Amino acid sequence: MKYQIRQSKADTVFGVINAALLGFVILIVLYPLVFILSASFSDPVAVMSGRVWLWPISPTLKGYSAVFSNNSIVASYINSIIYTVAGTLVNVCVTIMAAYPLSRKELYGRNVFMFLFSFTMLFSGGMIPSYLLVRGLKLIDTRWALIIPVALGVWDLIITRTYLQSNIPQELYEAAEIDGAGDFRVLVQIVLPLSTPILAVITLFYAIRHWNSYFDALLYLKSMRLFPLQLTLRNILILNTVDLSMLTDVEEIAQRQGIAELLKYSLIVVASAPVLLIYPFVQKYFIKGIMIGSLKG
Amino acid sequence: MGVMPIHTQGIQITPKVMNCIFTGVGDHVILKLYNIYEKRLCMRLVTRLHLNGNRTSKQKHDAPKTAGFMRYVKKHPVLYCLLIVPLLYLIVFKYVPMYGLIISFMDFNPVDGFLGSKWIGFENFARFFSSPVFNRLIVNTVGISVYQLLAGFPIPIILALSINETKQKWARKSAQMITYAPHFISTVVMVGILNQMLSPHNGVANKLVELLGFPAVNFMGKPEYFKSIFVWSGIWQNMGYSSIIYIAALTSIDPGIQEAAVVDGASKIKRIFYIDLPGIMPTAIILLIVNAGQIMNVGFEKAYLMQNPMNMRTSEIISTYVYQVGLRNGDFGYSTAVGLFNSIVNLVLMLTVNKIAGKTSETSLF
Numbered sequence: 001m002k003y004q005i006r007q008s009k010a011d012t013v014f015g016v017i018n019a020a021l022l023g024f025v026i027l028i029v030l031y032p033l034v035f036i037l038s039a040s041f042s043d044p045v046a047v048m049s050g051r052v053w054l055w056p057i058s059p060t061l062k063g064y065s066a067v068f069s070n071n072s073i074v075a076s077y078i079n080s081i082i083y084t085v086a087g088t089l090v091n092v093c094v095t096i097m098a099a100y101p102l103s104r105k106e107l108y109g110r111n112v113f114m115f116l117f118s119f120t121m122l123f124s125g126g127m128i129p130s131y132l133l134v135r136g137l138k139l140i141d142t143r144w145a146l147i148i149p150v151a152l153g154v155w156d157l158i159i160t161r162t163y164l165q166s167n168i169p170q171e172l173y174e175a176a177e178i179d180g181a182g183d184f185r186v187l188v189q190i191v192l193p194l195s196t197p198i199l200a201v202i203t204l205f206y207a208i209r210h211w212n213s214y215f216d217a218l219l220y221l222k223s224m225r226l227f228p229l230q231l232t233l234r235n236i237l238i239l240n241t242v243d244l245s246m247l248t249d250v251e252e253i254a255q256r257q258g259i260a261e262l263l264k265y266s267l268i269v270v271a272s273a274p275v276l277l278i279y280p281f282v283q284k285y286f287i288k289g290i291m292i293g294s295l296k297g
Numbered sequence: 298m299g300v301m302p303i304h305t306q307g308i309q310i311t312p313k314v315m316n317c318i319f320t321g322v323g324d325h326v327i328l329k330l331y332n333i334y335e336k337r338l339c340m341r342l343v344t345r346l347h348l349n350g351n352r353t354s355k356q357k358h359d360a361p362k363t364a365g366f367m368r369y370v371k372k373h374p375v376l377y378c379l380l381i382v383p384l385l386y387l388i389v390f391k392y393v394p395m396y397g398l399i400i401s402f403m404d405f406n407p408v409d410g411f412l413g414s415k416w417i418g419f420e421n422f423a424r425f426f427s428s429p430v431f432n433r434l435i436v437n438t439v440g441i442s443v444y445q446l447l448a449g450f451p452i453p454i455i456l457a458l459s460i461n462e463t464k465q466k467w468a469r470k471s472a473q474m475i476t477y478a479p480h481f482i483s484t485v486v487m488v489g490i491l492n493q494m495l496s497p498h499n500g501v502a503n504k505l506v507e508l509l510g511f512p513a514v515n516f517m518g519k520p521e522y523f524k525s526i527f528v529w530s531g532i533w534q535n536m537g538y539s540s541i542i543y544i545a546a547l548t549s550i551d552p553g554i555q556e557a558a559v560v561d562g563a564s565k566i567k568r569i570f571y572i573d574l575p576g577i578m579p580t581a582i583i584l585l586i587v588n589a590g591q592i593m594n595v596g597f598e599k600a601y602l603m604q605n606p607m608n609m610r611t612s613e614i615i616s617t618y619v620y621q622v623g624l625r626n627g628d629f630g631y632s633t634a635v636g637l638f639n640s641i642v643n644l645v646l647m648l649t650v651n652k653i654a655g656k657t658s659e660t661s662l663f
Contacts, residue, residue, distance in 0.1 A: 125394025212483035237489030
């Protein structure tokens with residue numbers, strides 16, 4: 001038999017107000033997302049005249065066909081995939097190379113090393129010296145400029161190291177040593193398989209950062225053919241430089257402008273889709289990452 | 298046997314290994330393994346540990362002092378080898394730029410380089426402090442930060458409390474999933490969405506304004522709206538994500554306390570104020586320290602994208618100024634000085650706030 005304390009009137013009222021508040025927040029968060037999605041599927045004329053406010057009006061795929069027939073968008077989309085995959089690969093490797101030794105008690109002077117890494121979170125050379133350095137290394141206007149200068153995130157290093165320290169017991173290293181495994185074999189055969197959760201976390205963190213970043217590209221890249229998607233997005237969404245002549249299959253000027261406007265909505269959807277689609281499936285990893293990060297605090 | 302691991306010559310002998318020794322299999326295993334111990338030494342260790350379980354730190358120093366750093370490297374060469382690449386990265390891409398800060402004391406000319414440029418002491422800084430934009434930059438930067446701090450700090454807490462009070466699991470899960478989502482939208486897309494929705498020609502916001510009978514407003518072009526748009530779009534984007542940590546703190550509060558309060562007849566509101574809020578206070582203080590230390594550090598990327606010639610009066614902040622002057626106009630020395638000034642203020646703020654928090658509430662970051 002289960003007894004329950006009867007809810008007081010005040011608590012019922014509170015529950016209703018709370019539900020209303022949460023519902024309101026959800027609506028506010030959802031509305032812009034739904035609006036953009038609807039607009040991207042709507043008729044260009046309806047978008048131009050502002051008749052779309054919640055659901056698509058006379059749905060078409062014109063916006064998407066404009067996006068995918070635009071060469072600079074497709075090229076930069078491919079570039080972004082390259083930067084994200086290659087960059088993340090480098091990031092994860094370098095992070096492990098740093099986090100594993102720094103998590104081992106046997107590493108003499110690890111506190112000194114750790115301080116050297118952490119200090120860069122508090123103080124840094126800043127934009128201009130970094131730019132001059134990248135220029136001095138002749139990386140300007142190469143794909144490497146988006147990968148090497150951000151090869152390691154100190155925060156990601158710290159959470160990885162924290163995870164390794166708190167999840168891999170010292171006894172395991174000793175047992176491995178007794179069995180004759182060297183430090184490298186321990187890393188590959190024991191530490192890495194045991195730390196898949198944190199590897200997932202940092203892979204996601206890094207990948208999203210690569211996918212979403214535009215500023216390094218703005219600083220270091222000059223040729224259009226190297227531009228990542230976010231920089232092309234900036235040119236179209238913010239600087240309003242849609243090349244109307246690219247929309248060849250449309251004749252009238254008004255139609256073209258409508259398509260150019262519609263293209264922005266479709267482009268927003270196409271650019272955010274990869275991240276927002278995988279996000280629900282990996283949400284728990286993000287939360288895990290934040291929790292490990294907060295352990296230090 | 299509840300003892301701490303002992304360190305001897307860089308090798309750790311933990312209770313597990315000790316057990317091996319006690320059960321008799323240990324001696325020769327350890328001898329074979331480490332190759333440097335005599336049985337006698339091992340046994341001495343065992344007895345010493347047995348007699349005086351806590352002498353861990355003392356034993357560490359029993360290692361001969363003559364052999365230096367290289368001895369550790371020889372023992373675990375792989376660990377040091379792995380660390381070479383990250384350290385190289387750290388030195389080249391983090392510490393070399395710090396060295397590069399010296400150009401803020403130079404009349405830096407890229408052609409002459411670091412060695413050929415003329416030293417001018419604090420002239421760049423003096424130029425910045427006396428420049429007509431100085432006041433405006435500080436006011437804008439600090440203004441946006443303080444606004445962001447005041448508006449952005451309580452909202453994730455309220456959201457977390459609200460989600461925590463929602464008892465239906467499906468509602469809680471979907472609320473979390475939806476509110477976290479905007480965090481993953483890129484800055485460019487975020488500003489793009491703002492441009493589209495606030496556009497004076499066909500944006501939804503202006504449809505609403507016109508519906509209410511007012512003329513359309515060019516929100517993005519009005520200097521007086523810049524701060525609010527900047528801050529509230531940031532809150533829209535990040536409130537869910539920032540609430541994660543508070544939700545975690547709330548779930549770690551002992552449910553027994555809640556139950557006791559219910560039995561004692563405390564209402565939900567009372568429980569929030571007397572149990573939940575004190576429970577998440579340490580987390581909140583830490584986050585407040587972190588945020589307060591960032592007051593001079595407004596997100597460059599978004600501010601730069603939201604800037605246009607019409608709203609420059611309020612949208613120009615220190616970091617966008619550095620970019621403009623340094624990389625657009627090529628005034629490297631001066632802009633580095635401005636950036637250095639900003640970094641130093643940040644560092645000092647961070648350390649000060651941390652110290653104050655540590656003194657007053659015993660919660661601090663370092």
